[in-house]
Structures are given as structure tokens and as C-alpha cells.
Amino acid sequence: MTTTMMLRNAGFMKSRLPGFAELVKSGLSVVTVSRNYQISSNLKREFQYNRNGATGRDKGYYSRDNSHSFGRHGGRFARKAPVEDKDPDSLDAKNFTKVVVMPKLENEVEVTLDQLKDENIIDTMLHLSISRMGFPNLTAVQQKTIKPILENEDRDVIARAKTGTGKTFAFLIPLFEHLIRTRRESPDMVKAVVLAPTRDLALQIEQEVHKIHSNNYALKKFGCMSVVGGTKFGQSLFQLKKTRPNIIIATPGRFIATVEAVGAEYFKHVDFKVLDEADRLLEIGFKDDLEYISTSLNGLNDVGKDHIRTLLFSATLDEKVQTLADDVMNKSECLFLDTVDKNEPESHEKIEQSLVVSQNFAESTYAVIDHLLKQTKNVPNYKAILFTPTIKATKFLSNLLKKSLHRYPVYEFHGKIDQAKRTRIVGSFKGAPAGLLVCTDVGARGMDFPNVTEVLQLGVPSELSNYVHRIGRTARGGKEGASVIFLSDSELGLIENLEKEKNISIENKSNYEPSSEIMENVEKLIESEEELADVLISVISFYRGNSSVLGLDENKAFMSIASSYGTFLKDPTQKIPIYNKGMLEKIGLVNNTISSEMFDLKGDASDHMERLAMSRSRSPNRKFSRNKSFNPSNKYGNYKSNNYRNFNNRDSRGEEDYQYKRSNRFRERF
Numbered sequence: 001m002t003t004t005m006m007l008r009n010a011g012f013m014k015s016r017l018p019g020f021a022e023l024v025k026s027g028l029s030v031v032t033v034s035r036n037y038q039i040s041s042n043l044k045r046e047f048q049y050n051r052n053g054a055t056g057r058d059k060g061y062y063s064r065d066n067s068h069s070f071g072r073h074g075g076r077f078a079r080k081a082p083v084e085d086k087d088p089d090s091l092d093a094k095n096f097t098k099v100v101v102m103p104k105l106e107n108e109v110e111v112t113l114d115q116l117k118d119e120n121i122i123d124t125m126l127h128l129s130i131s132r133m134g135f136p137n138l139t140a141v142q143q144k145t146i147k148p149i150l151e152n153e154d155r156d157v158i159a160r161a162k163t164g165t166g167k168t169f170a171f172l173i174p175l176f177e178h179l180i181r182t183r184r185e186s187p188d189m190v191k192a193v194v195l196a197p198t199r200d201l202a203l204q205i206e207q208e209v210h211k212i213h214s215n216n217y218a219l220k221k222f223g224c225m226s227v228v229g230g231t232k233f234g235q236s237l238f239q240l241k242k243t244r245p246n247i248i249i250a251t252p253g254r255f256i257a258t259v260e261a262v263g264a265e266y267f268k269h270v271d272f273k274v275l276d277e278a279d280r281l282l283e284i285g286f287k288d289d290l291e292y293i294s295t296s297l298n299g300l301n302d303v304g305k306d307h308i309r310t311l312l313f314s315a316t317l318d319e320k321v322q323t324l325a326d327d328v329m330n331k332s333e334c335l336f337l338d339t340v341d342k343n344e345p346e347s348h349e350k351i352e353q354s355l356v357v358s359q360n361f362a363e364s365t366y367a368v369i370d371h372l373l374k375q376t377k378n379v380p381n382y383k384a385i386l387f388t389p390t391i392k393a394t395k396f397l398s399n400l401l402k403k404s405l406h407r408y409p410v411y412e413f414h415g416k417i418d419q420a421k422r423t424r425i426v427g428s429f430k431g432a433p434a435g436l437l438v439c440t441d442v443g444a445r446g447m448d449f450p451n452v453t454e455v456l457q458l459g460v461p462s463e464l465s466n467y468v469h470r471i472g473r474t475a476r477g478g479k480e481g482a483s484v485i486f487l488s489d490s491e492l493g494l495i496e497n498l499e500k501e502k503n504i505s506i507e508n509k510s511n512y513e514p515s516s517e518i519m520e521n522v523e524k525l526i527e528s529e530e531e532l533a534d535v536l537i538s539v540i541s542f543y544r545g546n547s548s549v550l551g552l553d554e555n556k557a558f559m560s561i562a563s564s565y566g567t568f569l570k571d572p573t574q575k576i577p578i579y580n581k582g583m584l585e586k587i588g589l590v591n592n593t594i595s596s597e598m599f600d601l602k603g604d605a606s607d608h609m610e611r612l613a614m615s616r617s618r619s620p621n622r623k624f625s626r627n628k629s630f631n632p633s634n635k636y637g638n639y640k641s642n643n644y645r646n647f648n649n650r651d652s653r654g655e656e657d658y659q660y661k662r663s664n665r666f667r668e669r670f
């Protein structure tokens with residue numbers, strides 16, 4: 001049975017619509033949403049801004065001269081939007097209806113590769129290539145998506161499937177089939193654009209395309225090229241000209257630069273755009289870019305502004321996807337193909353999840369080291385990934401572990417390593433029979449490292465969904481795996497949030513107390529107190545930005561991390577030294593009296609804190625003013641927090657391209 005809801009004026013109704021998750025729960029299978037049809041909402045904004053007179057301060061929108069400016073960097077990053085200007089008055093006239101179709105999938109019959117060929121869904125050339133890969137059968141997401149994507153050309157598609165279940169081929173197979181079917185139409189043009197949030201993931205998807213090529217050379221004529229930051233732009237344009245690929249795999253920033261430079265030459269015939277890790281691409285830092293890309297490609301398209309079909313794939317999709325669907329999808333109908341049951345957690349069921357609880361961050365570090373000492377000794381070919389909150393923590397931990405684990409291979413991987421080296425590290429760890437990859441959340445999504453036995457997490461991830469993605473680096477392609485998260489008492493809010501929001505409960509729980517032996521050993525390995533202070537400050541900054549999202553008590557989390565300084569140095573009276581007020585400002589704790597408890601304040605930092613404490617004790621509103629800097633729902637308190645959240649997001653998630661350049665100020669320090 002299907003139910004249909006017709007809603008006029010989506011702008012007004014958006015706030016009243018239940019999210020996707022709730023829609024699934026409520027059993028609705030068709031939802032109809034109406035909104036302005038002629039243009040995507042960001043294009044509409046452009047015209048509104050043109051009418052009202054936009055200024056460079058207006059984040060992410062077009063200005064009068066049809067250029068696109070980003071944030072405060074308006075001038076420097078001003079972009080020429082490759083879309084034609086339009087008469088604003090003609091735009092509000094029509095409404096459109098977007099239908100989200102969620103098929104009920106009862107009595108499912110297995111779909112095989114042979115069937116797809118026999119029913120002429122896929123060509124023999126493609127069938128040959130995929131069968132040569134030797135997969136025993138198609139995965140659930142491949143069975144559910146390939147045919148529907150190819151059968152109905154007037155629909156966009158959203159697909160959700162658990163980590164490591166073959167989503168990459170689920171979109172690459174239809175893309176290749178489309179290229180085969182349209183081989184005579186504009187053979188030298190880009191027809192499909194795949195966007196990914198990290199360079200490493202984009203390069204990995206390019207490798208998957210090359211697997212399709214190398215299993216049947218006849219498919220090599222459908223060329224593919226990656227367009228990612230950290231590589232030479234001029235060289236990439238030259239390659240584009242020379243190879244004339246049909247598929248581009250890109251990160252958003254470099255893709256925008258490419259479209260701006262040569263959009264009219266290569267991107268007028270795009271039929272598909274794919275957003276891998278779609279929910280991530282929707283978040284702050286990417287969403288404006290995605291809207292811009294969508295509008296640009298639509299504006300350039302020779303067939304029409306609503307011609308390009310959009311495919312969204314991820315293991316974690318919730319109501320945010322609705323916003324994405326609104327802003328970057330063109331078709332009036334959108335198929336939502338879900339391989340995860342509505343009552344099921346998004347995490348993969350073949351991962352045995354554990355939690356180890358200790359007193360503070362330092363003790364969690366000892367627990368990780370202890371655990372790794374045991375596993376590398378007892379488990380043959382033990383291959384693991386350890387996630388840490390920040391780049392500095394990653395460096396620190398990989399150094400400690402290289403020394404503790406002796407000859408066991410330890411790889412350090414984060415966004416501050418140059419791209420060529422990053423690619424080498426990914427290649428080495430993929431091919432390694434055993435080893436440990438220590439990384440930030442830059443490695444959390446999409447990366448397919450074969451045979452990872454275990455995923456370890458020291459502290460919390462940068463967002464709730466990344467818990468699912470991080471642990472999903474194991475148990476891939478039908479295999480089993482394990483994960484252990486090491487948290488202090490003050491971080492247990494994350495576990496509650498995972499239960500509440502993601503329906504994930506961790507069965508195996510244990511407490512950890514370090515032995516004096518491991519404490520002594522680690523203390524000997526710490527080379528510099530300054531570096532230790534730096535690492536802990538970076539982690540405090542990370543928590544400053546992420547605690548409210550992750551359900552943590554910010555103050556408790558800060559104290560726990562700060563107390564780790566004394567624990568690591570085996571002298572609990574020692575506090576992290578802070579030499580000036582500027583440093584407190586950078587961490588976002590300048591108006592927070594708890595700073596005196598956490599840090600050993602020196603110079604003007606100490607004077608400032610004394611003055612602050614005195615003014616608060618005199619102020620009749622002191623309770624309010626103290627809360628102001630802490631309350632996550634408080635507009636003013638949150639202002640700084642957001643700044644730091646952005647910085648931390650970049651720091652830990654390793655976002656790409658010019659977004660990095662924009663944050664250089666912070667990156668260099670942390």
C-alpha cells in the first residue's frame with residue numbers, strides 16, 4: 001500500500017515535514033512535496049540577491065555581477081558563475097512537485113549479474129568485466145539499485161546501504177551502462193561526475209573504475225579521470241584536454257575550479273552526478289559548494305536545466321537528505337532505495353563492538369597501547385586502524401606506538417600530509433598483510449582497506465555518523481570484524497547518543513586501570529612537554545567544537561583532557577601551561593573561568609583570568625554571564641564554538657582543496 005501526501009509551498013511546510021527516518025518509520029511510501037520548479041533554490045537566491053543588492057558578506061550566494069563569493073573571503077574567492085542571468089519575475093510563477101518514492105520491498109527475489117545481462121539491463125561488455133572480478137553474487141545494494149537507476153530516466157535516486165557492501169559498483173555499473181548506451185552521443189564529453197568528500201576516496205573510486213577497464217579493455221574507451229586538490233591544476237587541465245574522459249571523480253573544491261576554468265568546453269553534456277557519502281557532502285563546509293556545482297552544471301547543460309540526474313549514496317542518511325534533495329536534485333521524482341531495515345542500526349551487524357572506559361584521555365591512551373601490545377603479539381596478521389580526534393593527536397600517538405610496538409608497521413595518515421605521500425600511505429596500507437594505520441576522520445568514510453581485523457577509536461568521532469563509518473572500515477565485502485572505542489567517563493554521553501539517535505548499543509563493556517609499568521613506559525617515551533601540551537590543547541579545541549553534537553558535558557570533557565597532562569607526566573599537580581591570553585582565545589576559553597582549573601596560567605592569561613573572576617563575583621548577573629560561554633544553545637556562547645567547530649572539522653576531517661587554504665590560519669597552528 002502506498003500513501004501520498006501533497007504539500008504545496010514547501011518552503012513553509014519544510015519545517016513541518018517529518019524527516020526521512022520518520023517517514024520510513026511511519027510507513028509512508030510516497031511523499032509529494034511542492035516547491036518552485038523552474039530553478040533550484042540557490043539560483044532563486046541569486047536572483048533575490050541581485051534584486052536586493054547582495055554584498056560580499058553574504059555567504060555563499062551570488063552577487064550583482066553574477067560572481068559567487070564564499071564567506072568572508074568574498075573578493076579573493078569570488079567566482080564567476082557559469083549560468084545565465086534571468087528575469088527574476090518569471091521565476092516565481094510556477095510550482096513543481098517532487099515525489100519521493102520508497103518502494104516496499106516484500107518477497108524479494110535475488111537479482112544476478114546474468115539476469116541483468118539477459119534482460120538487457122546491462123551490456124555484455126560490462127557483464128564480462130564485472131563477472132571477471134569473481135564476486136559470488138551482487139550485494140543487496142547492487143541488486144536493488146542497478147536496475148531502477150537504468151530503467152527510469154526521469155528519477156533521481158537516494159540509496160542507503162551499510163558500510164563495505166559495494167555501493168561503489170552500485171553506482172559505477174549504471175554509469176558505465178549509460179556510457180555504453182550513449183556511446184555515439186558526444187563521445188568526447190564528460191557525461192558523469194562523481195563527487196566525494198576526500199581526495200583519497202575520490203582516488204579510490206578512480207581505481208575502481210580502472211578495475212572495470214582492466215577486466216575488459218573494450219570499456220577503456222570510456223575514460224575516467226580524477227580531479228582532486230593537492231595535485232597540479234594546470235597538469236590536470238592538460239590531462240582533461242588530452243584524454244577527454246567521460247567520467248570525472250572529484251572533490252568539490254577542485255571540481256569547482258575546473259568547471260570555472262573549462263566548464264563550457266567539457267561539461268555541457270553531463271547526464272549524471274553522483275554524491276558518494278552524500279550526507280557528508282551536505283554538511284557545513286561542503287553544502288554551499290554542492291549547490292554551486294549543481295547550479296553551474298545545470299546552467300551549462302545543453303539539454304536543459306533539469307536534465308542532470310543525481311544519485312546520492314551513503315551508509316548514513318537521515319532527514320538532512322531532504323534538504324539535499326531540495327537543493328541539488330533536478331527531477332520531480334526521487335527514488336529512495338533503502339537496504340537497511342527501519343528498526344535496524346546503520347552500523348554493520350558483522351562488527352563486534354566493544355567499549356573500554358577509563359578515567360581520562362591519558363588513561364584511554366594507555367588502554368590503547370596495552371590493547372595493541374596484546375593484539376600484535378597474539379593475533380596473526382593483525383591489521384588495525386586507530387582513529388584519534390586531531391592531527392596533533394594522530395602524530396603523537398603514531399610516534400608513541402612506533403616506539404612501543406617496535407618493528408610492527410605503523411602508518412600515520414591525516415590531512416596535513418602532502419597528497420603524493422598520502423596516496424603512497426593508502427597504497428601501502430591497502431597492500432599490507434598486517435599493520436596499524438593511525439589517522440583522523442580523514443580516513444573514516446569510504447576507504448576500503450582490505451582485511452582490517454579491528455578498528456580502534458581513542459576518544460569521540462567528529463560527528464555521530466562517523467562512529468558508524470569509522471567502525472565500517474572493518475567487516476567489508478562480507479567479512480567479519482571488531483571495533484573497540486576507548487572513552488573516559490566524561491565521554492560516555494556519546495554512547496547514550498548512539499543508542500538514542502542511532503539505535504546502536506555496545507554490548508561488551510569493560511573498565512580499564514593502567515598499571516604503573518605502562519604509565520612509566522609511556523612517560524619515558526614522551527619527548528617534549530611542549531608537544532604534549534600542544535596535543536592536549538588541540539584535543540580540547542576539538543571537544544569545544546563537537547561536544548554538543550555528540551552529547552557530551554563540555555566542562556567535564558575539558559577537565560578530563562586537561563588532567564591528562566599531569567597523568568602523562570606522572571605528577572597530577574602539573575597543569576598545561578598557557579603563556580598568554582591569545583592562546584586562551586584560540587582555544588575559545590577566554591571567557592571561561594574553568595580555564596584557571598584546567599591550565600597553569602602565566603603572563604597576561606593569568607591577569608585576565610583574575611580580572612574575569614573578580615568581575616563575575618561582583619556582577620549581579622554572574623550566573624548568566626558564566627553560562628553564556630558554555631550553554632550550547634546560547635547564541636553568543638555558541639558563536640566562538642562554531643568558529644572552532646569549523647576549524648576542528650577541517651583539522652580532523654581533512655577536508656579538501658581551497659577549504660584548506662581558507663583555514664590556513666588555524667591549520668598551521670594545530
Ligand SMILES: Nc1ncnc2c1ncn2[C@@H]1O[C@H](COP(=O)(O)OP(=O)(O)OP(=O)(O)O)[C@@H](O)[C@H]1O
Pocket residue numbers: 135136137138139142161162163164165166167168169314315445446447448472476477478
Ligand atoms: N558483489 C560483490 N561481492 C563481494 N564483494 C564486493 C561486491 N561488490 C563490491 N565488493 C567489494 O566490497 C568492498 C567494499 O565495497 P565499497 O567500497 O564499494 O563499499 P561501500 O558500500 O561503498 O562502503 P562505505 O560505506 O564504507 O563507503 C570492496 O572491496 C569491493 O571490491
